[in-house]
Amino acid sequence: xxxxxxxxxxxxxxxxxxxxxxxxxxxxxxxxxxxxxxxxxxxxxxxxxxxxxxxxxxxxxxxxxxxxxxxxxxxxxxxxxxxxxxxxxxxxxxxxxxxxxxxxxxxxxxxxxxxxxxxxxxxxxxxxxxxxxxxxxxx
Amino acid sequence: xxxxxxxxxxxxxxxxxxxxxxxxxxxxxxxxxxxxxxxxxxxxxxxxxxxxxxxxxxxxxxxxxxxxxxxxxxxxxxxxxxxxxxxxxxxxxxxxxxxxxxxxxxxxxxxxxxxxxxxxxxxxxxxxxxxxxxxxxxxxxxxxxxxxxxxxxxxxxxxxxxxxxxxxxxxxxxxxxxxxxxxxxxxxxxxxxxxxxxxxxxxxxxxxxxxxxxxxxxxxxxxxxxxxxxxxxxxxxxxxxxxxxxxxxxxxxxxxxxxxxxxxxxxxxxxxxxxxxxxxxxxxxxxxxxxxxxxxxxxxxxxxxxxxxxxxx
Numbered sequence: 422x423x424x425x426x427x428x429x430x431x432x433x434x435x436x437x438x439x440x441x442x443x444x445x446x447x448x449x450x451x452x453x454x455x456x457x458x459x460x461x462x463x464x465x466x467x468x469x470x471x472x473x474x475x476x477x478x479x480x481x482x483x484x485x486x487x488x489x490x491x492x493x494x495x496x497x498x499x500x501x502x503x504x505x506x507x508x509x510x511x512x513x514x515x516x517x518x519x520x521x522x523x524x525x526x527x528x529x530x531x532x533x534x535x536x537x538x539x540x541x542x543x544x545x546x547x548x549x550x551x552x553x554x555x556x557x558x559x560x
Numbered sequence: 561x562x563x564x565x566x567x568x569x570x571x572x573x574x575x576x577x578x579x580x581x582x583x584x585x586x587x588x589x590x591x592x593x594x595x596x597x598x599x600x601x602x603x604x605x606x607x608x609x610x611x612x613x614x615x616x617x618x619x620x621x622x623x624x625x626x627x628x629x630x631x632x633x634x635x636x637x638x639x640x641x642x643x644x645x646x647x648x649x650x651x652x653x654x655x656x657x658x659x660x661x662x663x664x665x666x667x668x669x670x671x672x673x674x675x676x677x678x679x680x681x682x683x684x685x686x687x688x689x690x691x692x693x694x695x696x697x698x699x700x701x702x703x704x705x706x707x708x709x710x711x712x713x714x715x716x717x718x719x720x721x722x723x724x725x726x727x728x729x730x731x732x733x734x735x736x737x738x739x740x741x742x743x744x745x746x747x748x749x750x751x752x753x754x755x756x757x758x759x760x761x762x763x764x765x766x767x768x769x770x771x772x773x774x775x776x777x778x779x780x781x782x783x784x785x786x787x788x789x790x791x792x793x794x795x796x797x798x799x800x801x802x803x804x805x806x807x808x809x810x811x812x813x814x815x816x817x818x819x820x821x822x823x824x825x826x827x828x829x830x831x832x833x834x835x836x837x838x839x840x841x842x843x844x845x846x847x848x849x850x851x852x853x854x855x856x857x858x859x860x861x862x863x864x865x866x867x868x869x870x871x872x873x
Contacts, residue, residue: 466587472655473588489587500586506680507584507591507636509673510608515586537686 423546424529426467426486430543437483438543441533444526449490449540450497452516453556462516463488463550487532487541488550494519494557496538501560512560522554561610562671564650567663573649577602577618581690591636593694594618601626603639604651607674613652613660617674619643619667629682630695636680643667650674749808750776753793756819759830760797763822768796 430437453462467485491497504511529544575596584590594602608615628634652661761769779789798814823834
């Protein structure tokens, strides 16, 4: 599978995505902005904020080339509220809506799901994620 | 992004920040810990962005409050609003992390949308690993510093009561000097001395006291001159001879004593402001090298004197 950030990640050590990342068939949720077509919705942090890659080790850089998703609408909302409690303007960085979609095996590989229901997803070059997700409610 | 109307724009910070690590992080930092060259702790919380910059709220935090935050007794909101300097910084960083704007603002003028919510308690589940090591090392630091009486005096008795507004008002202090945390001890002590000096000047019209009040804003910016300034205060309003052991505590004790004597003579003129001052420097810290006891004793005496004076009227 050719990843969206193939050139960048193939230079990283240890291997990125790691062996724990696997293709999935999973319904999941993601924070997005008002329109599903907003270019920021499915951009990795490495694109949105390339300077953040400075002074990072390869393991950290690897996660910057991934996208964040949540297993449930509740975990998506709880995590958003947590950021908003410290930074009320967090929506300007994270998004204003919750989108729901189905990730397929050809879309990329997912890392393990954390205890809070979050997982990193390394998306494939040809994955058209904005067409696979739809806004279901506001944050 | 909102404009910070009441803030003062400054060219640069007068201290150098070194990043310790991130406390909260999600596709980039949200809350990070820094220290300056003196080892003083700061937190930087992300608050806003526009097309050009990210805006961060930088504030000084005591080890004690930081400890309270990590043990979930104190929220992030309380950390910000009770920052010991009374002032916060807003820093606009561009995409290359270059400083574009720096502002200083009275913490009470902070826009609501830039303040954490009142229930913003530490969440260990989502916090970065760094926060756990910071919490551990901070506890250790607090324990180690317990033996330092001077540190206790400065941190717990005086620094907590530095008030940005009143100090600016009383002393017309230059922001560039206030901006430097290395002056915080001097600022705290100088503010504590301001009311006694004013009362003595009002009572005596002694030009030397007026001069001491006038030079206090510049003296606190010059650490090398500050001790001799304290000596001059003591010699002018307490005793022309300095105590054998020149310490901040003995200077302050002398000032307390002489101010009390002054108030005792004229309770109807000075009693009210003196009592407010005593309350401000909080008698709760009574175990600190006798100063607290002295404060408590003087307050009792003054109140008794005042009650007596009122009855006479």
